[in-house]
Amino acid sequence: MARVVMKFGGSSVENAESIKRVAKRVLQSQQSGNEVVVVISAMGDTTDELMDLALQVSPIPAPRELDMLLTTGERQSAALLAMALSDLGGTAKSYTGSQAGVITTGKHGDARILDITPGRIEDALGDGAIVIVAGFQGVSRSTKDVTTLGRGASDTTAVALAASLNADYCEIYTDVDGIFTADPRICSSARHVPEISYDEMLEMAACGAKILHLRCVEYARREGVPVHVRSSFTDRPGTWVRDPETTTEGTPMALEQALISGVAHDRGEAKITIVGVPDKIGEAARVFDAIAERDINIDMIVQNVSRVSTSRTDISFTLPKSDSRLAMEVLNGLKESVGFEELLYDDQIGKVSVVGVGMKTHPGVTARFFRALAEADVNLGMISTSEIRISVVVDADSVDRAVQAAHAEFGLDGESEATVYAGTGR
């Protein structure tokens, strides 16, 4: 008997029919011998509709009350799924995040899970019930108010519950079959990835792969929760996200790692360049402090070598397009005090990244990547690397060519499925 957490997103519970379909799938899992906990998102567009209603009442809705309002969406779908399960003869109980013991920080709209006290869930599982938990929400430890974890954070709820319940694994149901070596819409030769490590998945998520929430992967890695990302519309196996050691139930595998496990891209960023910053200690810090104060997340930062003639330097950084307007305002406000020359803004860019734990032990990956891009006539803007990732910023209209070139260069094209942790070398 396994203990499983199954998470279904809004697209899996759009209407009464799809809720009934999910109920059948959940009941099957229990009937095959599993203890089942379900984490569920709000139905289809419910959250957007509630947000519209809030904005009709108040242009800047009070954060505490917005959380109170938005959390009702998941409570509704959780209750409806429990009804559908009862109707099929199952025993099911729905719980709000608060009832399920999801204890969070007090930051409304973007709370962090501090602890989970799943006493009621354990009791219900002990009684043989299927437990359904409203995702995306918790209760503040200090104020006892209802909180939300930020959009899309039901994945995180699921993994956190799986960890605190010592579940064997967590299934994230979505509308695709899992992770691919590249976006199949760009790269027709992209292959399905049956397994990927936490570190690689984390880099993929950070580099624009939308399939799993970044925080969810971080949580899964920290707690060692195996995550199975799969389609709610088929029975095909999806992608397992877990440490390679656990591949064959604890027996360590001697394996030759593929150099690159996937190519990710992201068209959601813009680039800001601050031209002519006086090259004094602390100037860059002042700029980025001001940005951070407004809760704007910076991705890549590049600072050029100072021009000797002027003792001035240029600083470029990328950030989500949605934050760029605010960032430009903040920076313009600093122009006098910092004394830089001008601001340049460019949102016709894309970021292309290759990710793979194999590059740790294989030098020369960067060179191969850059050569392949050059041969595809792709001009590189900014460059940023981690131990298992290389990212470049390119012109927006070069993104597709860059993805295709990298995918071919690292041997990801082919007829068979990608086998990131294949037992034999290649």
Added chain:
Amino acid sequence: MARVVMKFGGSSVENAESIKRVAKRVLQSQQSGNEVVVVISAMGDTTDELMDLALQVSPIPAPRELDMLLTTGERQSAALLAMALSDLGGTAKSYTGSQAGVITTGKHGDARILDITPGRIEDALGDGAIVIVAGFQGVSRSTKDVTTLGRGASDTTAVALAASLNADYCEIYTDVDGIFTADPRICSSARHVPEISYDEMLEMAACGAKILHLRCVEYARREGVPVHVRSSFTDRPGTWVRDPETTTEGTPMALEQALISGVAHDRGEAKITIVGVPDKIGEAARVFDAIAERDINIDMIVQNVSRVSTSRTDISFTLPKSDSRLAMEVLNGLKESVGFEELLYDDQIGKVSVVGVGMKTHPGVTARFFRALAEADVNLGMISTSEIRISVVVDADSVDRAVQAAHAEFGLDGESEATVYAGTGR
């Protein structure tokens, strides 16, 4: 400074605009120096829509889950009202029934309030906030599950909160100006009633006056909470429901009570007659036990004198039309074992009642009422009386005539407002 509980029903919060209107009214009350607690119903048709959704998922929705689902409606309107208040510069916090400390029995769909532990509300009031509580809901003392108090029970939530918070009074906002001496749609001479006792209001509610929930009036009487029923669309005074002693802030009034304070009618009942019940001890009890087991509420019961020739009797009773189908099924199932002859069913009836504490000390009211009905050519079916009420069942098409005749007979017609507790006799 007064402490006030204000309750707004679904028709007062149909959309964003009406929520903003309610917010202004609530803020005015606080700005005039009151401590304000608001109890709110779900927006417009939300509860019906959620019920439809539940029925799409399951023909007989699990009661625990139905409560989980339906309670989200009030949580949404509570959060939206809090946002609207914040937007006007007020400080407001919304609470679920559970957060507000509304402790109930565990009967889903029809729970009773056992206790209120308003610690969080008191704290928020102490901080100067306007407190908004989602009506119609609480939390089960035994299971900690979310419960509902039955449709329309937000009135009861409001009065119960007023009692536990030692509020000075409870305002119930609705779409009419309060209580009238009869339904103005039937009786054009019906007058507004500025004040009415708990006992009279209780009889009026039980006799079909829809304006206040029966359980709410019972609660208000038991706890001595003055209730002000008034329109959310005007500033006119409504009807005060309270003990006459409290009329002028504690100074007892020597008053001459009107004989009758109002005429109520109810077209929502049907009559069932069980013909030829063997006149043995316990037969009637068996019949009504079986009815009660199915949670069917009986109103009036009349048993005729036994026919000497056959030792059989007829039993008639009235009940809500909505329950009559089930009741007929239950009774048909008893035909063999009880051995009655046949069942008669009639839903073309109406109940007309006169209510007034004055009749306690004035004999002859019954005679006057019956004579007035006879003169209006109204035929009496069943009759039932209490200390301050006389009810008769009449043909459905006689209801209007009966109401008009009674209204005229007891001097309720007139140009001025009815003054039930007038200082001078008449």
